[in-house]
Amino acid sequence: MLNYGNDNKKAVKAKLDAQKIAFAPMMFQAAKTLRDLGILNYLLKNKKGADLQTVANAIGISVYGAKVLLEAGLSMELVYVENDIYKLTKTGYFIESDELTRVNMDFTHDVNYRGSFYLSDSIKEGRPAGLEVFGNWQSIYEGLSELPEDVKKSWFDFDHYYSDVAFTEVMEILFRNDTNKILDIGGNTGKFAIKCANYNSNNQITIMDLPGQIAVAEKNIAKAGLSDRIKTLKADLLNLSVSFPKAYNIIWMSQFLDCFSKDEILSLLQRAHDALDETGSLYILETYWDRQKYKASTYSLHAISLYFTNMANGNSQMYHSSDMTKLIEKANLKVVNEYDNIGVSHTLFEIKKK
Template identity: 50%
Template sequence: MDFYDKERLTALQAKEEAQWITFAPFVFQATRVLRNSGILTTVEAHRQGITLQELTEKIDLPAYGVRVLVEAGLGIGLLVLSEGKYKITKTTYFILHDELTKVNMDFTHDVCYNGMYFLEESIKNQKPEGLKVFGQWPTIYEALSTNLPDKAKKSWFAFDHFYSDYAYPEVLPHVYAFKPKRMLEIGGNTGKWSMASFAFDPDVNITIMDLPGYVEGAKGKLEELGYGHRISFHPGNVLDETQKFPQGFDAVWMSQFLDCFSDDEIVSILTRAKQALNPDGHIFILETFWDRQRFEASAFSLQQTSLYFTVMANGNSQMYDSKVFLECVKRAGLDVVEDKDYIGVSHTLLVCKPVK
């Protein structure tokens, strides 16, 4: 990946980019309101263009508000104005119709936006200081399993599931080619991996280890679907090193989980996960590494998402550079025996075995 090996802007372009950065919060909120108010959808519906007066008559906002929003939309690049009529751009199409963009925008606004004010404080204290905009919890994970505001919770799970939903169908054959019969899933969340696994492999049995709140939620769903005889649960906090992991598994599965922890915490979790394996067992890690992306936009999105972990999630984790992450794997006494990039939207699968 050579996205960042040299500067590519002229001095004038760099100054323009600096203004975009300066007004980035304005750009984001104007785009969101243009989307949610129906302005962009209305302009899109008029392929030959629409005048400001015609647009104002169709939108339930004051004329002044419509005017300042569409003028902002011109500078943002969401609209063009030709012969007195507004039309949408290619960027607008993605704002309106691309599920990835919608999920990212809602997550940014509903989960992260207000808390981002506390970025500097979070970095200095290595705590998610922005989480206090919702309440008092040590990390966002306790809040998600209890009483994070509904809108924030909905956008958080939509964001999380969007990426895993694309990756799971592609990664299932790779994992079950190893024919595990007993699997420990650490960080089971809502039970989506277990549901996908049971549908894919009729013989596998899975134990989910997660915080008690998540375990209760997943348990209800899986039992309702008739998987109660194939699923077990082990409530616990993986950061509590006095809590032993269950043992006797052919595989340990962790998806979008270890990015929720610091370097040292990853080493600790992997070291204990290793002890849960049978002699010929494997640890499967599905993660998103910003340096393993096909497109620069993907790398950019992951780098910025790291700041969510800093401010809102836990204050000490991130979307990792794979070199940093693989050093943690090595420190835990594991070898990577298979390494596959470009799974789903942005994932990498690491298959690990204990060093002999």
């Protein structure tokens, strides 16, 4: 049973929040401009603050430009003003200096912003209508290697930020037993496989993914000097006739199942079930919005679901953990261990056959 939130807010605060939503796209651009022009950085370095003229001169813009941006910053609480002197707030500090916030903001701006105009079409038609601003693909994964360089960079920076710390933390869990053969389903650029190979020299890893992702992974694997230990297998995982190869101790899925609908996830789990032997384990690393320690994480994950709806594929999302556990049970599998608070916001499920 789902329970979350309440309606205890006073009307004045509710109306203020409604205006924040109404003007959110414009204020987002103002915040990004304050960051990108260096205004927030200037105030960060000058703790005592500065007046409009000083800020404008330092940044090389008109006083008018500095004025409208900083006044927008007042309402966003990025800055405050005392006796005509503008100073940075804690929120302004995070917009300027926090890596997570920077990655999320760039991902929103470069990957999602233009396409977000078509969200209602995506909802009504069950397809990523916003993706058409970049190309004619059924999913963003088909066109990932062909996206404009700035868009591609923001997409990978976003993807890797969330996974990199988590990958480091799961190594000890994965290799507590005598593991030596790993099947990485949806291995993307090969980061996890390379991490495994460097962590334990006895491992043999196979990455299974779309041809475009495999091409990128193979370059990264060769650069790391690991082509003899990391193999690749090109596959369209949405093709229900594509089975998973057997004889692996571990089947690994990281930030992968959120890219699929529930029906598609069930098919992938059933194929994992068929590939597992009696002692093998399936590991799923995902970010579930109900498992978050902080409201900021839950808010972010709800927003990221809209990326999946409008830009990625039109039918997936950041799931509630019960959505996943029900599908795991339906695939005749069982969760034997759960590890929360992995990396930024992940949960690791260790799964075996029933």
